[in-house]
Amino acid sequence: MSTERLVVIGGDAAGLSAAAQARRLRGASELEIVVLEQGPEISYSACGIPYWIGGLVEDRDQLLARTPADFAAQDVVVRTGTRAEGIDLAARQVVVGGERLGYDSLVVATGGKPFRPPIAGLDADGVHGVHRLADGADIRAAIAAGAKRAVVLGGGYIGLEMAEVLQTRGLEVTVVLADPLPMAQLDDDMGEKVCAAMCAMGIDVQSNQPVREIEVGVDGAVRAVRTDEGSYDTDLVVLGLGMGPETTLAREAGLALGTTGAVDVAHTQRSRSHPEVFAAGDCAQTFHRITGEAIHVALGTHANKQGRVAGSVIGGRPARFSGVLGTAMTKVGDVEVARTGLCTTQAEEGGYDYRTELIESSTRAGYYPRAAPIHVKLITERGSGLLLGAQIVGGPGSAKRIDVFATAIWAGMHAEELAGADLSYAPPFSPTYDPVVVAARVASRVETG
Template identity: 65%
Template structure:
């Protein structure tokens, strides 16, 4: 009797989490992984910090190599791009002509960087930040720049990757202009919090150009990118880095006939099983998930979700019940010394979801005001009017500010009210917070207003 074969397409977070979990629970399952690149289980989130020489080497970003997975009983084919899926025959065709049969299929094809139709965007000298090879290419490009003149970089986009790349390029000695079509960086922050981020970037010496529609990437006589043109200005550049966001890479699934959701991701249920094909699962940036508060479809490209979804899928495939509980959109980043966190609904999302809500902002310090290193912090809460139920939170401030968003995420996940959060037993010592932590103070402001 042949073994049950699980075929996984994609060897990063979602795919390898599913593969390892299924094999861990039931080692009689034959697990075969197809990965189009040469790395498995790598941290794309760490690429900016490798570019900035904050991470020592490429190998430091690889959690587990293909050979390490093989030693644990998985069959891993690197350099193998899946080209087509035949759902009726339960067979996958690879670009090299090989075919792979399966009993259960797990798609973990990841995300696809947003690339709008801009003239010159495919020119040499324009770089994405998606795979380890992208990081290597950016590092090489920086190392090859002459040092006898100012070196310039333009970053397109003001989201997480855009901010992180702007910071590390500046660390590497480049003059940086950030060009974005939106009114402010960090579009999932409310405007008043986004303005704080914008001010922090400008105080670091970055050019931040908002409401700027890019019309072309300019190229020189050698064909390489040498600048960016918008409706109103032109910015010189030795290299251009794309930080325009990420959508689901679901083209293989769609071509095969799998159901695709309204976000463009593969439509799966809470067990990560395809809603249209019972022996197909999907996990990671390629899937459509749902918001934990609203229940509405959502797509959030983040390694934490990919790993959780992969574990859920692997468990279910191996016969152990599991469910993915949705997302809040919790995220954290930094630019220079300014830390930024957000979770739950911003005001635009709360309005779209039909909530009657209020917002409150508290300004405080990250430590006791008299303790060395105390820095400013702003905490913003979005709460349901009347009930005081927490809907969203945003944090912008100095060192020690950002991770406070995890307290807010936990409270929102647990459906707490502002009053309940204000009464929670949060830690205190002068090196870490004022007597009343800024999160508790913000919650207390809301609860007092709700009472009267």
């Protein structure tokens, strides 16, 4: 039996999950696996970069999950510092320098890329993304060199996290938003609570102000961010504008892209246009579990699962990706933020007749030390009480409650069913009726009268 070859482009969550799963299912004598990674490191936690910048993670290497040597021990060849320059779909080859590397199966796991709007000065010294370990090193170096002021562009997950850690490092922080509120993934009433928390921390939030220019000094370094409303002096600029799919290789090769601009794949992560090619992670299009609509969500949890699905199929085991709810959480200061499922805008766009309930409760028994307020918003289908989405803003201990809602929505539960769920109770962790149950009970009472 001749040995087949799997080539993986991209050495992070999706690509390495695919390689590891394919190796578990097929021996080295049956399947040769080669992973191409253009950067110097593999398998690192990009989500941990803000906390390394903030000093909560002391050593950069703590963010590294596995090394090329770890994979070599599993008969997986990882070639770092190796950029795939092109894909010849007809010949089933990847162009790498002067080499053409043939494949029987190909996994495209090129990840995502930070949004970089066409703004003058965005390439100046002192403007940083938060995508690679090198980005974190550059920001840490700027702080060590004496940076005193920072402007964060964008108020999503990365924007909030970077605003907090930069303030923790002693910088004056301004967050500039094109939107009216931070956390556009939330409804406005919940986004307002996040904004109020940021302002209470001393973070300067400037909303409804698209950036017009990054002003640069004679030395070529950033000195201010200009909007139509004013100019904000700064020593460094951090981009927190979100992520899009990195599909340059896929597009130039002729792989079909979906409506989101990411690689169009079936539920098996197999390319719809070229069945010997798979795509997974931030470069691949996925679908919302509730609406079935095509979406693009850049999260490491999805990337790992999609890579595992691709590796399973390549390894000969049937597998399908089950969609996403967009479940995510973050924090700014002591305020935790989480969401899952549909927000009201998505529910309306999905054609749902929906209703919302917003409750305020406590993270612990009210008499227990350090009990904090928690606000829970629940979105349900009017009449049936079908759970569609949930949002949480509250003190320490709030955010992980979103997983109960995510599980209930995943299972197709209704508010009345969740209201009767047997959730745990002890004063250090929850009031007698957990806020999850309270929100579900209020929603079910409205539906049943």
